[in-house]
Amino acid sequence: MKFTKTVKLAFESIMSNKLRSFLTMLGIIIGVGAVIILVSIMDGVTGQVTDAFENFGMNNITVSITSRGSTRYVEPEDMYKIIDENPELFTYCTPNITLNATVKSNISSENERSTVTGIDETYDKINQLTTEQGRFLQFIDVDKMLKVCVIGTYYEQTFFERGKALGETIKINGEPFTIVGVLEEKADSSENSSDQCIYIPYTIASKMSWNSSIGSYTVTMADANNLETAKSVLQKELTEILGSSDFYKIIATQEILDELNSIIGTMKAALVCIAGISLLVGGIGIMNIMLVTVTERTREIGIRKSLGAKKKNILTQFVVEAATVSGVGGILGIVFGAVVSIIAGKLLDITIIPSFFAVALAFSVSVAIGIIFGYLPAKNAANLNPIDALRFE
Amino acid sequence: MDKKPLVEFENIYKIYKMGDSEVRALDGVSFSVFEGEFVVIIGQSGSGKSTCMNIIGCLDVPTEGTYLLKGTDVSKLTDDEQAEIRNKTLGFIFQQYNLLPKLNILDNVKLPLMYKGLKESEQNERAMEALERVGIADKYHHKPSQLSGGQQQRASIARALAGSPSVILADEPTGALDSKTSAEVIEFLITLNSQGNTIILITHDNSIAARAKRVIRIYDGKITYDGPPSNDAIIRSTVLTQKEATV
Ligand SMILES: Nc1ncnc2c1ncn2[C@@H]1O[C@H](COP(=O)(O)OP(=O)(O)OP(=O)(O)O)[C@@H](O)[C@H]1O
Ligand SMILES: [Mg+2]
Numbered sequence: 276m277k278f279t280k281t282v283k284l285a286f287e288s289i290m291s292n293k294l295r296s297f298l299t300m301l302g303i304i305i306g307v308g309a310v311i312i313l314v315s316i317m318d319g320v321t322g323q324v325t326d327a328f329e330n331f332g333m334n335n336i337t338v339s340i341t342s343r344g345s346t347r348y349v350e351p352e353d354m355y356k357i358i359d360e361n362p363e364l365f366t367y368c369t370p371n372i373t374l375n376a377t378v379k380s381n382i383s384s385e386n387e388r389s390t391v392t393g394i395d396e397t398y399d400k401i402n403q404l405t406t407e408q409g410r411f412l413q414f415i416d417v418d419k420m421l422k423v424c425v426i427g428t429y430y431e432q433t434f435f436e437r438g439k440a441l442g443e444t445i446k447i448n449g450e451p452f453t454i455v456g457v458l459e460e461k462a463d464s465s466e467n468s469s470d471q472c473i474y475i476p477y478t479i480a481s482k483m484s485w486n487s488s489i490g491s492y493t494v495t496m497a498d499a500n501n502l503e504t505a506k507s508v509l510q511k512e513l514t515e516i517l518g519s520s521d522f523y524k525i526i527a528t529q530e531i532l533d534e535l536n537s538i539i540g541t542m543k544a545a546l547v548c549i550a551g552i553s554l555l556v557g558g559i560g561i562m563n564i565m566l567v568t569v570t571e572r573t574r575e576i577g578i579r580k581s582l583g584a585k586k587k588n589i590l591t592q593f594v595v596e597a598a599t600v601s602g603v604g605g606i607l608g609i610v611f612g613a614v615v616s617i618i619a620g621k622l623l624d625i626t627i628i629p630s631f632f633a634v635a636l637a638f639s640v641s642v643a644i645g646i647i648f649g650y651l652p653a654k655n656a657a658n659l660n661p662i663d664a665l666r667f668e
Numbered sequence: 669m670d671k672k673p674l675v676e677f678e679n680i681y682k683i684y685k686m687g688d689s690e691v692r693a694l695d696g697v698s699f700s701v702f703e704g705e706f707v708v709i710i711g712q713s714g715s716g717k718s719t720c721m722n723i724i725g726c727l728d729v730p731t732e733g734t735y736l737l738k739g740t741d742v743s744k745l746t747d748d749e750q751a752e753i754r755n756k757t758l759g760f761i762f763q764q765y766n767l768l769p770k771l772n773i774l775d776n777v778k779l780p781l782m783y784k785g786l787k788e789s790e791q792n793e794r795a796m797e798a799l800e801r802v803g804i805a806d807k808y809h810h811k812p813s814q815l816s817g818g819q820q821q822r823a824s825i826a827r828a829l830a831g832s833p834s835v836i837l838a839d840e841p842t843g844a845l846d847s848k849t850s851a852e853v854i855e856f857l858i859t860l861n862s863q864g865n866t867i868i869l870i871t872h873d874n875s876i877a878a879r880a881k882r883v884i885r886i887y888d889g890k891i892t893y894d895g896p897p898s899n900d901a902i903i904r905s906t907v908l909t910q911k912e913a914t915v
Binding site (some may be wrong): 575 | 722728766773827831
């Protein structure tokens with residue numbers, strides 16, 4: 276009860292000199308605001324990166340063949356064999372061929388430059404794609420090299436009307452392809468989103484590409500925990516086929532994500548350190564103003580002591596006052612930081628998740644700063660000699 | 669008297685060293701004050717009255733000598749123990765009232781009760797009681813700056829009374845008041861004394877000294893008179909003051 280009263284008194288003292296209190300708090304406001312902004316934006320970026328990777332499939336391993344043009348190749352059959360022989364490690368495998376092609380629909384004259392991906396019928400399972408209309412590519416399409424394709428909602432909406440694309444034809448580098456399926460919307464159907472995609476059988480793609488060899492395969496692991504074993508099996512087999520481990524690269528999605536997360540984590544730590552310095556400066560500002568306050572209120576301290584205030588009463592009063600100033604500064608900083616992060620999130624098109632942890636931490640740190648930096652001035656006040664304090668003018 | 673004295677000064681010195689010279693604000697003072705007394709301390713400006721009062725009030729410490737308050741040697745107490753004595757045993761009335769300007773009258777009067785650690789409800793009750801005794805209970809929610817000097821001094825008296833101290837110390841409580849208001853304040857202190865409160869009062873006003881039971885006169889840090897306020901003492905004091913002035 277006495278404590279709430281002390282806090283109330285501290286509030287009155289803040290309100291009685293608004294400009295000065297605000298300037299005192301400014302360091303804390305900026306410091307806390309910076310921490311909140313940085314943490315939320317970094318969290319948003321991390322979230323976006325993670326989401327992007329989840330689209331790729333976290334169990335996936337990409338095998339890139341770099342020996343193209345040499346005498347040895349890795350044929351799809353070689354890869355399928357490795358997968359079939361290790362069912363405890365691998366579930367699916369698809370070749371990947373990317374074509375940069377001009378794409379055009381049969382009902383409009385507009386051309387689009389686009390990436391067309393040649394894959395096999397397991398690709399939808401590997402990358403967790405769902406077909407919304409029609410069907411995905413099938414074994415027979417790949418085997419018989421049929422000119423069929425599956426498109427994302429971006430093309431459905433750009434070339435046709437929603438729901439009207441099935442059975443229509445698009446021309447890829449002049450070759451007509453029948454649309455047999457439309458994928459479920461993954462992003463927002465906009466350009467450059469994951470909805471801008473066209474999939475065709477890799478057998479056709481390989482024929483259409485300037486270089487008919489297949490440069491990359493995506494393999495799905497049965498269990499992500501067996502990453503090391505899976506990699507070593509792939510290494511062994513591929514080295515055997517290609518003659519050297521220099522002719523291919525194996526990269527697991529997981530590893531890239533881990534690496535990115537660790538880079539982001541380091542950046543976050545560095546930025547928070549910088550924000551921490553401004554909190555420190557804010558703390559020194561509070562100490563400075565509290566020292567001034569103690570001098571200004573020497574007489575008040577003398578009066579309180581003459582009425583029986585003990586050292587701890589005076590100490591508590593001034594420490595609570597400093598903590599209240601910095602706590603209020605912290606709250607203002609949190610509000611400021613949250614507003615700026617939300618605006619920044621809108622501008623940068625990132626989903627900003629308000630981090631409860633960052634808010635709680637920022638608030639506790641600012642109160643702690645008040646206590647730490649308020650302690651010395653409060654101690655000075657508590658140690659004043661009653662008669663000297665009373666006589667002070 | 670077989671009673672133990674409340675306040676007991678034994679050969680108290682207070683010496684301020686200012687570079688080479690030294691000021692003997694109190695130069696070997698000894699006296700005792702018993703419960704229920706009304707003691708008036710007089711003496712010319714700079715004679716050491718306030719210094720004496722501050723030592724009685726445990727606000728200051730003597731350079732030499734022993735001060736026993738209720739039989740306890742104050743110099744042997746820690747700062748916090750002295751604070752507790754100020755809170756429980758002493759009530760101060762200052763010339764400049766010394767109310768906290770940001771608190772209202774009620775909160776000001778509650779301060780000593782708060783430091784006693786009483787419950788909020790009891791603090792309110794006792795503070796209002798004290799304000800009623802000095803007759804400004806209706807002004808309890810006013811800030812000190814909204815009151816007249818006399819009302820502020822009443823509030824500070826209420827604050828001194830609220831903790832029911834054994835001794836009330838008043839250093840020129842009427843110094844800033846007009847003669848009518850100061851007469852009221854003195855009348856009130858006399859009433860308090862008749863109700864059993866021990867009062868030690870510093871004043872320059874001989875008419876007030878004349879109404880005390882006992883007058884202590886200090887000159888240059890020494891006690892030159894201690895006894896009943898016979899006309900003699902007062903007149904002598906005035907005469908002496910003139911003499912002193914020429915010395
Ligand atoms: N802190 C101090 N430092 C040095 N000298 C002091 C100090 N306080 C008081 N004195 C000196 O001690 C002497 C006594 O002062 P004191 O305040 O007790 O006088 P007083 O009798 O109360 O006078 P007045 O009637 O004017 O209030 C004075 O000469 C004063 O200058
Ligand atoms: Mg004085």
